Amino acid sequence: MEEIIKQISKVKREKLGTEIPILVFRALRHYTDIYATDLLGENAAHILFINAGKSLGKALGRELYDTDLSKYLENIVKFIEEEKIGLLKITHFDDEKLVVQLDECITCAGMDNIGKRICFFEVGLVAGFVENYLGKKVIAQETKCNANGEETCEVTVNLK
Template identity: 50%
Template sequence: MAGWIEMVSQIRRPHLGEDVSVLVFRAFRVFMGIYLDDVLGHKGAITLFQNAGRELGKEVGEKLKEESLEAYLGKVIDFVKDARIGILVPVDVNRERLVVALDECITCAGMPNIGKRICHFEAGFVAGIVETYTNKKVRAYETKCNAHGENICEVVVELNYA
C-alpha cells in the first residue's frame, strides 16, 4: 500500500476545488460502516476499519518520522490538526501504554448518542503511527466516542502487546 498517499493527493477539480464538507465525509464513512457491519458482522467491520486505519497510520508515520518521541508526537499532533481530522491530545504516555484523546473528531464530533463507538479507523490510525515509531506490533482500541455520548474520542494503545 506504500505510496498511495501521493497517488490520491493528485487532485484535478478546477471548479470544485479540494475541500469537501464534513457532512459528505461522514455520510460516506458512517454509511460504509453500517454496510460493512451488515455484510461482515460487527467484529469483521471493526477489524477491517482498524486494519485500514493502521496501514494509513504507518504510511503517515513514515513521512513524519523523528528520532525523539516528543518531536514525533509534535509532528503527529500538527498533522492531525492541519488535516482537520481533529485535535489530538496525549493523555497518558508511559512504558505500558499510550492514551490519546481526539477532540473535534471529524467522524463523530457533535453526533447524537447512537449507542456505539464508531471510530475504529482512527484507533487503527493511531496504532499505525505508534508502530512506525516503535517498530513493534501494538494493540489499539477506542475507549470513548462522541457517537457513544462520551463527548470526546479516546484511544488506548497497549505497547507491550506482541
C-alpha cells in the first residue's frame, strides 16, 4: 500500500469512529475551491482537485487491481460504494471511451443547480483508476453534474 494511504488510513477515535458527516467533507471541498481560485486563479481549484483525485485513484487502483478487467471494475464499484463516495455505474465502455455515472455523489448530490459542474475530484479519481489499468495518461471530464441541474454526475474518459 502506498505510504500516504497507509498513513491516512490509521484512525484512532474510540468514540467517534471512522466516519464524518458529509457536511465536513463538502465544506473542506468547497472552501478549498474558493480559496484556491482566489489565491491562484480561475482553474487552480479544478487542476488541484483533478490531480488529487488522480493520485488517489492511481494509488487505490494498485490496491484494487485485477488482471481481469471486469473484476477490477467490480472492485472499484464496491470500493466507491463502501467508502460512500457514491454509486458508480458503467454506462458505456468501448475502445474509444468509458462513461460512468456517479449517483449520490459525495460532492454534489442534492445541491441546488448552481449552473456549473464541480466534481473535479471525482473526475480525477475515475481517471486515476483508468490510468492505473492502462498504464498511460487519459483525458477525463465531467459531462453531467447534479450541481448543474443534471440529476447525476457523469464522467467521460477518452481512452484514445
